[in-house]
Amino acid sequence: MSAHASSMSSVKLGLAVAWPAFWTGVPIKIVLILLLLAMGVHPWEMPGLALLLLLSIPVDIWALGLSARTVFLDRLHLEPPESAGVTLWWQAALLSAVYLPIAYGIESGVVGVAKAVVGRMFEIEVLKNVPVPERISIELVLWGSVATVVLLGLALGWLFLFGQIVRKQVAAARPTAEPYEALVRRWDLLRVPADQPLLLTAFTATGVVLVFLFWAVMPVTTPHPHELYQKEPPKIEFFKPAEALQRTEKLIAQAESAVKALEAKAKQGAKGKAPQAKGAKQPSAKVGAQEGGGRTR
Incomplete structure (x- = not known):
């Protein structure tokens, strides 16, 4: 392990890999969500959510691999492993499958307890005469502050555990012998290939395919109300x-x-x-x- 890696905490190391990977995959996931909505499948409900998670697997693997290689080369001066994206993805998925339900239960319990305590506070004689708008604002600030602090603590816990996963990959990596300028060129070429016309052609072709696919899967080409909001057609009475x-x-x-x-x-x-x-x-x-x-x- 290099001196740069040993000086970084697990939270900082996990954030350095997870945060860029998240924003790298967001634009592609937005396109997938728009396609699902065009097909009439809601991505926040089943089976749309399962389909979105399934389609996001290669995007997450690519984003994690790209982010990890950048951190390894630029900040740690280490040679990134070949399968860094796949390894980080399945370990992070296993961590999230175990950690997120526990975190959700803890956050829900803290919110319930905080709301109950705040409600008991306003049963005191001194606070009973507080007007309703001010009371709502005070309650929201009190229990919302507690919930926010706990949520930040849970997020830091996930980043710490994910940082431990990244640290295992760092421990297995070997230091690179290339100068810093060569490392910068390497991680720069990870994002922007040297063949610029090929990159522009690929982006243009992908956009055209997505546009045709979007219009092909749409049920209608004009806006229409949802089934729940459809009104009965008005009855026309003939004049006699x-x-x-x-x-x-x-x-x-x-x-x-x-x-x-x-x-x-x-x-x-x-x-x-x-x-x-x-x-x-x-x-x-x-x-x-x-x-x-x-x-x-």
């Missing part, structure tokens, strides 16, 4: 003039009868108010006569 006239005549007759009823009720109200007005005027006249007689006396 005779029925429309009959309905209009009925409405007019009903309106006329309503107007006549209102007029009759208004006349009855006016007749009832007239005798009351006359009866109210006669007592006032008598009172005036009595007042006049009293004054003459």
Whole structure:
């Protein structure tokens, strides 16, 4: 093992290989996801997820091999093993199959406990009168901070174990005798071949094939709503003039009868108010006569 490798921690070594490998394979996986969506297969559900993982195997092997060779040559000055990509892939897959379910269980348990503790905190008299928006924000910050710290710790644990896997490959590698300029040229040629026209032709041909494949597997070439959101076609009612006239005549007759009823009720109200007005005027006249007689006396 070289001095560069011995000075790097397992977490740093695992991150140096895993992080570039992840972003190297992401563009290709996005293309696979778009093809699955065009075929009507959801990549986040079975069997689309299984198909995506199966198609991602060669992409991950190539990305891990490329990233590992770059780290070995550029940072560790070691000769990379021939089967570094395959070895790192199956060991990382085995590690993830064991570690990720355990990490998911730990994270779920921590989130549940944190939410329960935060809920108990707001049952205290001092915190009961906190408004609902502020309470939601405080709860999210409290249990979210704990969950984030635990998630970062679990991620560091996975990187540490993956770094141990990479360290085994580093221990088996032999130091390279080439100067640094030659090493730079080697890992540069791993990404960009010397034949630039061939690279451009391969990229163009791959893009054309993917475009034709994309349009070939699409069920329709225009956007359409999902089956769950399809609405029933509206019912078209034909216009019938005779029925429309009959309905209009009925409405007019009903309106006329309503107007006549209102007029009759208004006349009855006016007749009832007239005798009351006359009866109210006669007592006032008598009172005036009595007042006049009293004054003459």
